[in-house]
Amino acid sequence: MVLEAFRKQKQITVQPDAENRDIPEGIWSKCSRCSEVLLNKDLIKNYKVCHKCGFHFRLTVAERIKMILDEGSFREMDANILPVNPFKLADYERKISEARKKSGLNEAVVAGEGTIEGVPVVTAIMDTNFMMGSMGTVVGEKITRAIEAAAAKRKPLIIFAASGGARMQEGILSLMQLAKTVEALARLSEAGQLYISVLTDPTTGGVSASFAALGDVILAEPEAMIGFTGPRVIEQTIRQKLPEGFQRAEFFEQHGFVDKIVPRPQMKETLAKLLKLHLQGE
Amino acid sequence: MAAILEFEKPIQELENKISELRIFSKEKGIDLSNEISILEKRAVEVRELIYNNLTAWQQVLIARHPERPNTSDYINYLFQDFIEMRGDRCFGDDPAVIGGIGRFNGRAVTVIGQLKGKDTKENLARNFGMAHPEGYRKAMRLMKQAEKFNRPVICFIDTPGAYPGIGAEERGQFEAIARSILVMSTLKVPIIAVVIGEGFSGGALGIGVGDRILMQEHSIYSVITPEGYASILWKDSTRNREAAETIRIIARDIQKLGVADKIVPEPMGGAQRDPGTAAELLGRSIAETMDELLDLAPEILLAQRYEKYRSIGNLAD
Numbered sequence: 001m002v003l004e005a006f007r008k009q010k011q012i013t014v015q016p017d018a019e020n021r022d023i024p025e026g027i028w029s030k031c032s033r034c035s036e037v038l039l040n041k042d043l044i045k046n047y048k049v050c051h052k053c054g055f056h057f058r059l060t061v062a063e064r065i066k067m068i069l070d071e072g073s074f075r076e077m078d079a080n081i082l083p084v085n086p087f088k089l090a091d092y093e094r095k096i097s098e099a100r101k102k103s104g105l106n107e108a109v110v111a112g113e114g115t116i117e118g119v120p121v122v123t124a125i126m127d128t129n130f131m132m133g134s135m136g137t138v139v140g141e142k143i144t145r146a147i148e149a150a151a152a153k154r155k156p157l158i159i160f161a162a163s164g165g166a167r168m169q170e171g172i173l174s175l176m177q178l179a180k181t182v183e184a185l186a187r188l189s190e191a192g193q194l195y196i197s198v199l200t201d202p203t204t205g206g207v208s209a210s211f212a213a214l215g216d217v218i219l220a221e222p223e224a225m226i227g228f229t230g231p232r233v234i235e236q237t238i239r240q241k242l243p244e245g246f247q248r249a250e251f252f253e254q255h256g257f258v259d260k261i262v263p264r265p266q267m268k269e270t271l272a273k274l275l276k277l278h279l280q281g282e
Numbered sequence: 283m284a285a286i287l288e289f290e291k292p293i294q295e296l297e298n299k300i301s302e303l304r305i306f307s308k309e310k311g312i313d314l315s316n317e318i319s320i321l322e323k324r325a326v327e328v329r330e331l332i333y334n335n336l337t338a339w340q341q342v343l344i345a346r347h348p349e350r351p352n353t354s355d356y357i358n359y360l361f362q363d364f365i366e367m368r369g370d371r372c373f374g375d376d377p378a379v380i381g382g383i384g385r386f387n388g389r390a391v392t393v394i395g396q397l398k399g400k401d402t403k404e405n406l407a408r409n410f411g412m413a414h415p416e417g418y419r420k421a422m423r424l425m426k427q428a429e430k431f432n433r434p435v436i437c438f439i440d441t442p443g444a445y446p447g448i449g450a451e452e453r454g455q456f457e458a459i460a461r462s463i464l465v466m467s468t469l470k471v472p473i474i475a476v477v478i479g480e481g482f483s484g485g486a487l488g489i490g491v492g493d494r495i496l497m498q499e500h501s502i503y504s505v506i507t508p509e510g511y512a513s514i515l516w517k518d519s520t521r522n523r524e525a526a527e528t529i530r531i532i533a534r535d536i537q538k539l540g541v542a543d544k545i546v547p548e549p550m551g552g553a554q555r556d557p558g559t560a561a562e563l564l565g566r567s568i569a570e571t572m573d574e575l576l577d578l579a580p581e582i583l584l585a586q587r588y589e590k591y592r593s594i595g596n597l598a599d
Contacts, residue, residue, distance in 0.1 A: 084595075086539070087530055091515070137595035144592070166484070166505045168515060171529040172541050175505040176594040178484060179463055179491045183591050186467040204456075206505070209484040213460035228455035228484065229446035237446045247451055257454045 031055050047264040056221050056264055058201055060103070061110040061127045064160055068268050069114035069123070076112040077149060078142050083107055085169070086137065092169040095131060103129035107138045108163070111146040113155070117272035119279065122150040126162040128202070133163035135207050136170040140177025143211060147184040147195075156194040156275055161212035164230070165205015178210035185214050194278045196271065199249065199258065200224050213257075217274060220249035220258045221267075227252075287343050289332060293551075296325040329551050336500075338526035342508060344500040344552045345480045351557040353380055353395030353438040356478065359561030360568070361386055361393060367424055369416075373453060376417030378409040378445070379489070381424045386436070387569055392428035394421045394489055395438030398479065412445035415458035418488045422465045425473075434472040434572055437489040442507055444485030459488040466491035472575035472583060474568055476546070477501040477533075478553075482510075493587050494571050495541060497533040498564065499548040503541070504531040540594055544571065 029038050034053035043050075047067055048057040059067070065074050083096045083106065100106065108130035113122050124146040126133040135143075143159065150157035166174040188195060197215025199208075202225035209228050220226065227247040235242055245251055252258045262270045286294050300321045307314040336344070344350070357364050361384030368375040381394040396413060399405035421437075428435045444455055466473055466489075475492030481503040497503060508525035512518055516525070536542040546567040553560035575583065 087528070089528065141595060168506050168511055168529065171504045171531070172536055172539060173595050175483070175487055176541055176591060178460075178487055179467070179591040180594060182460065182463045183467045183491075183588050186464055187588070190468075206484050208456035209459040209488075210463060211460075213457045214464055226456070227451050228444060228459065229451065234446045234448065234451065238448065242448070246448070251452075252454075255452055255454065257457050 029057075032057075047267075049264050054222065054263070056201065056223065058128050058162065060129060061105060061125045064125045065110075065114070067264065068158075068160075068271065069116060070118065073114040074112050075114065076110060078111055078145055079106065081107065081138050081142060084137050086173055087169070087171065089169055095169070099130045103127055105130050107142065108133045108135070109139045109142050111142050111149075113149070113153075116158075116268060116275060119272065119275040120155050121158055121275065122146050122153065122155050123158045123160070125160045126200075126207075128162050128164075131167065132202075133161075133207070134165060134167035134174075135163060135177050136167035136174045137177065139167070140174070140180050143177075143181050144184045147181065147188050147211070150193055150195070151184075151188045151191045154191070154193065156196065156278065157188060158196045158198065158271060159211060159215075160198045160200055161203040161207050162200045163204070163207035163212075164202060165207055175206065178206050181211040182214065185211055189216075194275070196274060198262075198267070198271075199226050202226070202230075204228065204230050218257070218259050219262050219267075219270065220253070220260075222249060222261055222263055224249040226258070285347070285349055287340070287347070289336075289340050289343075290329075290551075293325055293329050293332065296321055296328060300325065326550075333550060333552075336532075337523070338502075338532055339508070339523040341500055341502055341532045342480070342526050344554075345502045347552065347554045348400055349554040350479055351553050351560055352400065353397045353440055353478065355557055356438060356561055356564060357382075357384065357393055357395075359558070360565045361391070364393070367427075368420070370419035371423060372419055373416045376409075376414050376420060377407055378411050378413045378441070379417035379420055381420055383433070386434075386565075386572070389572075390431070390433050392424050392433050392435045393438070394424055394435065395478075396441040396486075396489070398440055409445060411441040412443060413441065413485060413488065414445050414447075414450045415453040415455050418444075418458035418462040421489050422462050425465055425469055429469050429471050432471060434474065434575065435469070436568060437473065437475045437492065439475060439477045439481040439486045439490050439503070440479035441482065441485050442480055443483040443510075444488065459484045462488045463491055467587070468584070470580040470584065472572065472578075473587075474571050474575070476564070476568065477503045477542075478564075480507075482507050491587075491591070493575050493583060493590070494543045496544045496546055496564075496567055496571065497536060497542040498546045498553060498560070499533055500552050501533055502531040503533075503536050504529050 031050040033055040036052040085092050109126045111124040195215050196217045197212050199220040203212050204227050249261050303314050303318050364384035366382040380397045396411040397408050398411035399408045473492040475490045476496040508522040511525040512521040533545045549556040549559045
C-alpha cells in the first residue's frame, strides 16, 4: 500500500499560491513574547522576527523557502508521498486530515533542490503546522531520500529541523526512522558531502536525537527550543521549575552542541558563506 | 518464589491447593497423588491458557516484572570471564548502562546493556535503567573498542527511556543518542541487539541498532511507554492499558512490522519463573544469530544493516 504511494513520485514544484499561503490572516499580528502589535507586511519583511524584541515566529515551509532559496529555484521532490496510518487508528486519521488542511502540506517535511546564492543544494524543511513536525514513516522516508539525493548528486545538504520528535501514532516504525535517517547520513558523510543542520523552534525528541544532531555544521535560530526531553516532562520528573533559558539555542551553544546561533535575517548569507567555503577545494 | 501478577491469581490458587493437599496427604498418610496430579495438570493448562492469551498490558507487566532476569543476570549466565569497563572518558560512569568484555561460547565479545534494579535500592542506584549521555558515550567507546579488536557486540535493551533531567540535557542527551546510532550504523563488527524487558524511545534505540534485533517472547518495544502515549495524546494517563493495545508493543507485533528478526522463547509463565532456562534459550538464540553474522564480510554486514533499516516502514500489508 505504502510502497505504491512511494513509487508514484513525481517532481513537482510548489504551487505559487502555496508560497503565499501562510501570510497571517488580517493585517496585524501580536508578538507572542512582547505583545507588540506588528503590521503583517512589516513582519514578513523582517523575516517574521519581531522588530521590537527579536522574537522569531515559527515559519511555514513556504516562508522558509522564500527566505533561504534563490527565487524560483526550488524544485520539490517526493511531493506526492501521502501520510500512512499503519495501525489504522481513527484518531490518527483525523489528525492527519486536520494537519493537511491546516498546513496545506501532505506531510511534516518538504524536500527538494534549489540554489542559495547560486550554489546548488538539496534541502529538507520541516513544518510544525503539520502535527508539530513529528517524524513518522513518511517524514523519515522523505528525509532519507533527501540525504540519498544529496549523496547521489554530490550536492550539499541542508535540513531545517522543526519537530516535537518521533510521531507516536506509528509506534516502533517511527522510532526506526531515527536509525534509517542516521544510516543514510553516515553514507553521505563517507561520500564527503557537506551537511548543515539548522535547528529551529522546536527541535526535540527523536528528531534532535537523530539527523538534526549530526550536521558537519550545526546552526540554530535564536531561542529555539532544543533537547531530547521536552521541558514539561522534565519538570514533572524532577518536580522543580526549570531555569530561565534552559534548553534554548543559547544554552546549547554554551554547552557545546551548537556551532553558531544565526538570527534569521542573516541565515541565507551565513549558509551561502558556508557553502562557498566548502566549494573551494573542488 | 516469583511475585504474583494480578492475572496469575487463578494459577496461584491452584498451586496453593496443590500444596495444601500435599501437606494434608503427608500429615494424614492418605494417598492423594491422583487428585494432586489432576490439579497439577490443571495448573499447567490454566497457565498455558493465560499465557497464550495475554493482553498487551499483561505483557507490559511481565516485561517489567521485578524478578525478571536483567542484563546483569544474563551476563552471569551467558558470559565467562566478564570484566566490566566503566566510564565514558568525558564526564563519568553511568550506572544505568553496564558494559564490558566477556567470553560467549569461547569467543571474546563486548556486552553492553541497560541495567534495571530488582528492588527500590538497586533501582535508585541504577536510575531505573534510564541512561544519561555518559551511558551512551560509554557504549560508543566500548563499541569502537570492540571494532578495533574485531569482537562482536551484544546489546541488552531494558529501559523505559533515556533519563529526562537537567544534567542529561546539559550534557547533550540528544547528541549522545544520535551519535551512538551513528556509531552503530558504521561499526564493522556484528551487533546483536536483544530486547529483554522493556525498550522505549530513543533511549532504547541508543544501543539498539543491531544487524539483528532479537526480542524475548514477553519483551516489549516501542517509541514511547503506554503511560506516555496516554498522557500525551489523550491527556489521560489512566488509559495506559488501552494505549498498550493501540501502539503495538508486543514482540509478535514488532516482528510482524519487520523490526524484530527473531522471537526468543521463554519458559511458560515468563523468564522470571525460570531464569536459568530463559538464559539457556536466549544463549542458544544469540549463538545461532552470531553464527549467521560471523560468516559475513564487513562490507556485506554493513550493506545488510543499511538495508534492514532502510526498508523499515515500507509496509506492504
